[in-house]
Amino acid sequence: MSISKIVKPASAELLHLTVLRTERLSPGWMRVTLGGGDIDRFQPMGYDQWVRLFLPISGEAGLERVPAKANKVFGYLKFLRIPDGERPVLRNYTIRAHRTATADAGAEIDVDFVLHGSAADGTAGPASRWAETCAPGEHVLIIDEGLSFNPARGEERVVLVGDETALPAIAGICASLPATASGIAIVEVPTEADALDFPHPEGIELRWVVRTGPAAPGAGALAALRSADSPDAGAHAYIAGEQSLASGGRRLLVGERGVDKHLVSFTGYWKIGSASPASNAARAAAARPA
Numbered sequence: 001m002s003i004s005k006i007v008k009p010a011s012a013e014l015l016h017l018t019v020l021r022t023e024r025l026s027p028g029w030m031r032v033t034l035g036g037g038d039i040d041r042f043q044p045m046g047y048d049q050w051v052r053l054f055l056p057i058s059g060e061a062g063l064e065r066v067p068a069k070a071n072k073v074f075g076y077l078k079f080l081r082i083p084d085g086e087r088p089v090l091r092n093y094t095i096r097a098h099r100t101a102t103a104d105a106g107a108e109i110d111v112d113f114v115l116h117g118s119a120a121d122g123t124a125g126p127a128s129r130w131a132e133t134c135a136p137g138e139h140v141l142i143i144d145e146g147l148s149f150n151p152a153r154g155e156e157r158v159v160l161v162g163d164e165t166a167l168p169a170i171a172g173i174c175a176s177l178p179a180t181a182s183g184i185a186i187v188e189v190p191t192e193a194d195a196l197d198f199p200h201p202e203g204i205e206l207r208w209v210v211r212t213g214p215a216a217p218g219a220g221a222l223a224a225l226r227s228a229d230s231p232d233a234g235a236h237a238y239i240a241g242e243q244s245l246a247s248g249g250r251r252l253l254v255g256e257r258g259v260d261k262h263l264v265s266f267t268g269y270w271k272i273g274s275a276s277p278a279s280n281a282a283r284a285a286a287a288r289p290a
Helices: 060-065 073-080 126-133 164-176 219-227 243-256 280-287
Strands: 014-026 029-035 050-055 089-099 108-114 139-146 157-162 182-189 203-210 236-242 264-270
Touching: 014 108, 029 126, 050 126, 060 139, 089 126, 089 164, 108 126, 108 164, 157 164, 157 219, 157 243, 164 182, 164 236, 164 264, 182 219, 203 219, 219 243, 236 243, 243 264
Parallel strands: 157 182, 157 236, 182 203, 236 264
Antiparallel strands: 014 029, 014 139, 029 108, 050 089, 050 139, 089 108
């Protein structure tokens, strides 16, 4: 019996949030903590919960023009009609962590950004540049999109595979799994410094793969998956990151290892050689030294 690939959120409204602080986690990672605004209307789901994030690359005036259903076809078309000099950059990001409100502080969410290039020398992409240079008080918008890791496919035995772009998702999944879960988590990163450790059930083997030489992103993680023992029957496999890793991992498990295709969740976050679309204004901003 087929199990849904995704879990939709109870609400997918447009939420206004504020940058509270930023933290450089490693050479390749920047954490941006968001809160304030509509944070109390955000409903945490754990696992690999992801959102559509609207970044004010060209100034905050464009945020007020984002339509309420910008994640739907007609809403997105309206979003594209925002003038190029005002239109925010839209990207998809995983919620790395959520903290409930306390007597001393409001609720918060962390979003971890993989840094590509450098804002200082103008080689960073628009989202990476924003993460490096944003300051407390700046505003963003999010729309919740739910989960790609469906717990109904299983939580007790898992195989989690990804490159650095999937690290927040795999960390979030591990934080949501029962303490009795077992399996393996394979995460490929550009450098040893980018292997950001995270809590996981004792029965989950965490295997880091550091990219070397001219190897294509994802190739090391895929090789590690191939060398790993075949998953037990009923194990839930989750593969995310560069498109070739996601599709190649699924072919390996389903086509060669005989894993039930209904127990494999896979998502291609990005593709080598294909940049995410950006407005002319965003490209110009990314080209300017910080």
